[in-house]
Amino acid sequence: MSTEDKVDELLPLPPVTFHILLVLAEGDRHGYAIIQDVLAATDGALRIQAGTLYRSIQRMLEQGLVVEKHTRPSIGEDDERRRYYRITPFGRQVAQAEARRLAQMVRLARACGFVPSKG
């Protein structure tokens, strides 16, 4: 199976997965930081619960979207026991594909007049 097929197989992404990928695209994070960043990015609209987060991460690990980082982050950033996650190149591809898919949807919606064009 080509990488493209593998990417397509995962689409559409669950929203939580997409948010996690977006946050990790900016840099490695541990669990709590992911929750905080998603909260901030969505202006407080999406507060991911811990269980939901780790269920998603478990699946994303199995799908190869993220990896657990085994090197510690730079000193002072956070406590050493936490587990950090990093987006994989495959994860990036999937996130980009999902973004393209969503953009396409928005274009369609706009054509129907469902979305006001940016003023």
Place this chain on the structure above:
Amino acid sequence: MRPPAWYRALLRLYPASFRDEWGDELWSVYAARRRAARGPFAALALFAGAVGDAVASGLGAQWDVLRQDVGYALRTLRRTPGFTVTVLLVTALGIGANSAAFSLTDYVLLRPLPFADQARLVAVWQGQRPGRGHWEASPTNYREWKKAPAFESMGASWIISANLVGRGQPQRLDGAAVTAEMLPMLGATPLVGRSFTADDDRDGAPSTVLLSWGLWQSAFGGDERALGQTITLDGEPFTIIGVMPAGFAYPLRETQFWKPMRFDANAFSDASNTYLRVVGKLERGATLAEASAELDSISTALERAHPEEDKSIVATVTPLHEDVAYRSRTLVLTLAGAALCVLFIACLNIANLFLARALMRRRELALRAALGAGRARLVRQLVTESFLVAVAGGALGVALSALALPLLTALVPADLPVRQMPSIDLRVLFAAAAATVLAALFFGVVPSLRACRGIDAQAIREGARGDVGGRRSRLVRILVVAEVAASLVLLVSSGLLLRTLWRIQSRDPGFRAGGVLSLRTWLPLPKYQNTADRARFYDRVLERTRALPGVESAAYASFLPMAFGGGIWPVTITGEPPTKGVKPDVSLRYVTPKYFATLGVPLRAGRDVGDGDGQDRPMVAVVSESFARRHWPGQEPLGKRFTVAFAERTVVGVVGDVRVRGPERDPEPQVYLPYRQVPDGWLPFYAPKDLAVRAAGDPTTLLPALRAIIHDVDPEQPISNVRLLDDIVEAQTAPRRTQLDVILTFAGLAFLLAAIGIYGLLSFAVSNRAQELGVRMALGATPAGIMRMVLREGLTLAAAGVVLGLAAAWAAGRSLEALLVGVTPSDGATLAVSLALVLVMTLAGSLVPSWRASRLDPATVMRAE
């Protein structure tokens, strides 16, 4: 940072593998948010959110694992179709046998009767000390019992039948006379019309009748205008006042009409006239023991009032829903027990298969363990696999039982007042589901735990061999021993029942049933009140019947043997001192001449009853050999005198004994009286009604001619109960034969499963021990020696199973004793055959593996290492 206890409890909602992996992380997120939370409300909201999250995500994570495991299991199972199909079928047989057996048990013994407040309904029977017992009650006793304050209400019924004339073909209907309390007490209200009132019970009131839904449909096409119309039952007009709902049945399943029970003044004069089926409803809060105690004190008073008839008479109270004949109960419970036994063996067998398979897969399991799957995760994976097969097998089993259920209806007693037949309903489905889950736990969890014990890198190196013939196969051995034991129990039980059936069937009934057709013409009163009128009917029918080509002989009798077992009367022997206590009983029948010739009952001495034995002639009787032996041992019975049915009679003939009560029960000695020697209007119940015709060829071909003859003689006379005498005899053992067929099937299954179990174990052991066997052969062991070694192992297991099984079989045989006739639970022949079968089963299971062991090539197996 370890989470505190309350959080760890929450984490229990997640699958173990998820918990081990993410538990600490989840807690650290919670702890961080807790540090950030300001104020008690924020903390409370956080806590509530965490609980909700744990429930939702926990279920989600469980679902993730389940989906993964099911997918994996399906792939694995598809790779081994032979294994999968075997397990599926074995489960289906086990579950199917049990859901069919449960459906029957539930129907006959467990489920509440379809009556209002059925828990407070009790059957009240007349019994006799010291053994008590269950007999119908006399009106006198019923009238007194009604006074017991523990009863809110008490009613009586009497099973009757009547000829319906004027609606199409004349037909014979089964019905019941009921007191006015009866139907309201059962919570039964008519679908249309009204129920009986106390007014209907009054002697001399207009006759009223309630129809069953079935009769309403067949005779009136379900037309409501039937209400108020008059039907003629046994020549007497009855006004239809209502129709009972379709589901209502009482006292029998097939009751077609109900009429009011009336007691005339004479009814209470004879306390020995017992015919009432009494049902009472206890007061709210009253117990069975209270009711019983009250009835006992009433019985004591009755005994004082009627020292003769009510001597030692007591009332026996049983909950109505438990009031199922003891024999039916044992038949059904035996079946259920056998079905459980099959399920047990099936489970043992599947557990064995799963264990062997899991041990074979140790390399794969170890590999997955090395890749990070915890032991809990592996166990769960294996358990999912077994549940998957169990659920599929269970569903298949329920489908099988739906097919098998109609075959079991011969085991439903006729006096169970439930109209619908047993079916696969929700209760049965629940029971089947429970059995499936239990079975899956049994054959899934134990082997999985066992197989995953000590999974580590060592196992990868060991490979599929597991640890050779060691501790791990001990469980397999235990399972095989249990299988042999359980199959022995089934073999012995079915053997005992089979021997009983053979013994019963080989009993001489005292008559020759082959070639005899019988039918019933129940002559109605008052039309046939006079003995002369009845005699004219019999004479005309018999004369023309005997003239039919192919008819060898024909006769009328009160009841054919086995068609009715009752009709028991006390006798007094002239010249014999009155016996203390119970009078000697006989089975009484009025017959026409040629009755003995028609049935093939041998005439031992004297003569048959004759047309000349009329009311104006000396009263005579023909007695059976056992009667003569009982009263005049070593003497000439002809010419002896005795009193029965209100008259003294002289013995003019002696005939062979007949098993009037069927092949299982010992009959009372028989007395036959001439059909004309009964005063007008007396003993109408004993008026001859069964016509027996012996034909040279196939007697059923005579039926149209017989119908025409009876129609000619009396066009209003219905014909019922057309049966071959052979069928009447067959019907005696039908429930027993059905039960035996089922149990024999079960025993066959058990036999097969146990043989497969032994085969599986030994094959597994041989392949595990291939290397050891190779070394032995290299060191000089002969193939024959190796073969003997493996065979010995199989026989040792079988011997252990036999020891256990014999003890269990003896216990099972004891509980079957009520069903055994002429066979003891420790019947030598049955045990010998069962043991021989176990030996055959063991050898059959061991032969191939031991042969294969003897053919091992030492060089190959040793190189494989």
